[in-house]
Amino acid sequence: MTENTGSLQGTAPEVPAAPKRPQKRRFQGTMQQINGSLTFYKIFAFTTGIMLLILVAKMIMDYGFGYELYAGGTTAAGADNTLGFHPKESVVDGTGISYWTAVVHGWIYVVYVIAGFRLWFLMNWRFSRLVTIVLGGVVPFLSFIVERRIAAEVRRDVHTNPEAVRRY
Numbered sequence: 001m002t003e004n005t006g007s008l009q010g011t012a013p014e015v016p017a018a019p020k021r022p023q024k025r026r027f028q029g030t031m032q033q034i035n036g037s038l039t040f041y042k043i044f045a046f047t048t049g050i051m052l053l054i055l056v057a058k059m060i061m062d063y064g065f066g067y068e069l070y071a072g073g074t075t076a077a078g079a080d081n082t083l084g085f086h087p088k089e090s091v092v093d094g095t096g097i098s099y100w101t102a103v104v105h106g107w108i109y110v111v112y113v114i115a116g117f118r119l120w121f122l123m124n125w126r127f128s129r130l131v132t133i134v135l136g137g138v139v140p141f142l143s144f145i146v147e148r149r150i151a152a153e154v155r156r157d158v159h160t161n162p163e164a165v166r167r168y
Contacts, residue, residue, distance in 0.1 A: 026161050029122035037122050038154050041115040041133075045147035048112040048137040051105040056140050058098045061085065070094035112137045123154060 027034060061067045067085040073094025075081050081091055116133035123129075136146030 026124060027122060027158070028124050031158070034119075034122050034154065034158060037115070037119045038151060041112075041119045042147055042151060044108065044112040044115045045136065045143045045150075048105075048108050049141070049143035049147075051101070051108050052137065052140050052143065054101055055105045058101050062088070062098055069097040071097050109137050112143075119150070119154070123157065 029037070058069070061069070066087055068088050069084070070081055070086050070091040071083050071094060073081050073091040075086055076090040076092075081094055083097075113134055116136075117130065120130045120133060132146060133150060136143040
């Protein structure tokens with residue numbers, strides 16, 4: 001019997017060693033989580049950038065020229081107003097759309113910060129990267145630049161470290 005056992009051991013194929021697993025994962029999420037978070041971030045970076053540009057235009061019209069965008073109401077001259085720029089406080093029973101532009105931008109910016117935080121967490125970046133993302137929604141045109149660079153960095157990091165992505 002010992003001869004058969006010896007012959008079976010000698011003919012068994014050798015199994016290659018298992019690949020070495022990284023001690024610490026580079027990323028905090030799966031590939032699907034990172035891709036979903038990146039898409040969500042890109043949408044809100046673009047939306048925040050557009051709303052910020054509209055807000056800047058509103059501020060220029062408001063503080064620079066003293067005009068506000070009104071919907072509905074009656075002008076000081078007695079004419080019906082559908083939608084138009086008029087001097088501040090000169091439209092009765094109209095809705096100041098400029099105010100709502102600031103409110104909508106503020107809420108979209110909050111969602112943008114949440115999207116940036118989620119991406120930052122999943123990518124396991126330094127805190128300074130989060131500060132860059134947050135400031136991207138405050139300076140006009142910067143959200144477009146930051147979004148492009150962040151998206152490129154995510155793709156590059158995931159492509160160069162595919163083994164560092166969590167798998168469930």
